[in-house]
Amino acid sequence: MKDVLGTLERWTAEGRRFATATVVKTERSAPRGPGAVLAVSEQGEVAGSVTGGCVEPAVYDEAQAVLAGGPPRLVSYGIADEEAFEVGLPCGGTVHIFLAMTESDLVEQLGRAIREETPVALAMEIAGSEIGKQELVSLNGHFEPGIDGDTFYLPFAPRPNMYVFGAVDHAAAVARIGTFLGYRVTVCDARARFATRERFPEVDEIVVDWPDEFLRRAPVDERTAICVLTHDHKFDVPLLKVALETPAGYIGAMGARRTTETRNERLLAEGVTEEQLGRIHAPIGLRLGARTPEEVAVAVAAEIVATRRKAAVPA
Numbered sequence: 001m002k003d004v005l006g007t008l009e010r011w012t013a014e015g016r017r018f019a020t021a022t023v024v025k026t027e028r029s030a031p032r033g034p035g036a037v038l039a040v041s042e043q044g045e046v047a048g049s050v051t052g053g054c055v056e057p058a059v060y061d062e063a064q065a066v067l068a069g070g071p072p073r074l075v076s077y078g079i080a081d082e083e084a085f086e087v088g089l090p091c092g093g094t095v096h097i098f099l100a101m102t103e104s105d106l107v108e109q110l111g112r113a114i115r116e117e118t119p120v121a122l123a124m125e126i127a128g129s130e131i132g133k134q135e136l137v138s139l140n141g142h143f144e145p146g147i148d149g150d151t152f153y154l155p156f157a158p159r160p161n162m163y164v165f166g167a168v169d170h171a172a173a174v175a176r177i178g179t180f181l182g183y184r185v186t187v188c189d190a191r192a193r194f195a196t197r198e199r200f201p202e203v204d205e206i207v208v209d210w211p212d213e214f215l216r217r218a219p220v221d222e223r224t225a226i227c228v229l230t231h232d233h234k235f236d237v238p239l240l241k242v243a244l245e246t247p248a249g250y251i252g253a254m255g256a257r258r259t260t261e262t263r264n265e266r267l268l269a270e271g272v273t274e275e276q277l278g279r280i281h282a283p284i285g286l287r288l289g290a291r292t293p294e295e296v297a298v299a300v301a302a303e304i305v306a307t308r309r310k311a312a313v314p315a
Contacts, residue, residue, distance in 0.1 A: 003037075007048075008047070009111050012108065016041045020039045020099070021063055022124065022154070023050050023095055029093040038050045038060075040067065044064075055095065062075055063099055067101070073099050074127065075097050100131075106136070110156070119138070121139050121155045122153070122154040125151055126152050139156075143155055160182070161218070161225070162183035163224070163227065165235070166232075171200070173294045173296065176297065177298065178301070186203065186204060187203050187206050195207070211230070211239040216242050222247050222249045224247075225248070225250040226248050226250065229284070231259055233263060236263055240253060250281065250304050251279055251281065253283075285303050286302045
């Protein structure tokens with residue numbers, strides 16, 4: 001929904017009516033997951049995608065029917081359907097798509113909530129007596145899109161935090177790619193001459209403080225990514241001790257293998273357990289042979305995504 005929200009807000013401002021088609025469930029392999037949206041305006045304009053092209057023409061026709069006054073509807077496309085040869089998914093999966101009119105005031109509310117980073121979920125009735133009803137509700141633990149009874153919940157949580165420690169050459173590239181991945185990025189360094197807006201113009205926040213002291217009071221949850229780029233033991237060891245006390249989903253630390261081994265020895269001497277050390281991705285980033293800051297940033301981003309998606313990666 002976020003990827004089409006700008007278009008929906010423009011259509012709303014122009015007074016245009018539109019229908020939305022939302023993926024609410026998939027089975028087996030599917031090009032896009034629950035929450036993917038395709039919108040069709042009354043002028044026939046299209047925004048977004050529900051399958052990357054496999055069934056878009058058929059969904060477009062369904063949306064036109066809704067715009068013409070037809071009722072909200074839940075439609076399914078898959079390899080087992082009679083329509084499969086015409087509009088089926090070549091990947092062999094099944095996708096369930098709900099179509100309904102979306103009111104302009106709901107778009108305005110959603111846009112405001114996202115900009116203010118207010119945690120909300122779009123609750124969409126996809127069956128029953130209130131089919132087609134859409135409203136914003138409290139997130140209430142709905143961090144993943146899914147169906148509960150007759151209701152499909154599409155969550156809009158605030159951006160997760162990425163903390164980049166060490167205002168070094170690689171930090172700007174890591175920060176940029178963190179923003180690209182949808183993180184709220186903070187760069188922290190104890191050295192004021194390095195942690196400047198001129199060096200990091202695109203990040204959300206710059207903090208001049210001892211890294212461990214800052215992290216101790218910073219908000220951290222399971223979606224947080226912590227990137228330690230200082231590779232200086234006086235910063236790294238106390239910082240990583242604090243990081244390992246948090247529920248952060250990703251903790252990575254820069255440094256060659258020898259630096260990593262020495263740092264691990266110091267952490268063990270400080271009371272960190274072998275199990276805790278296993279949470280640290282070090283040397284940081286997937287082994288891609290990266291050399292430039294931009295290449296290192298790609299390696300770090302790939303490792304963060306793999307960790308978040310619990311994907312198996314080569315050692």
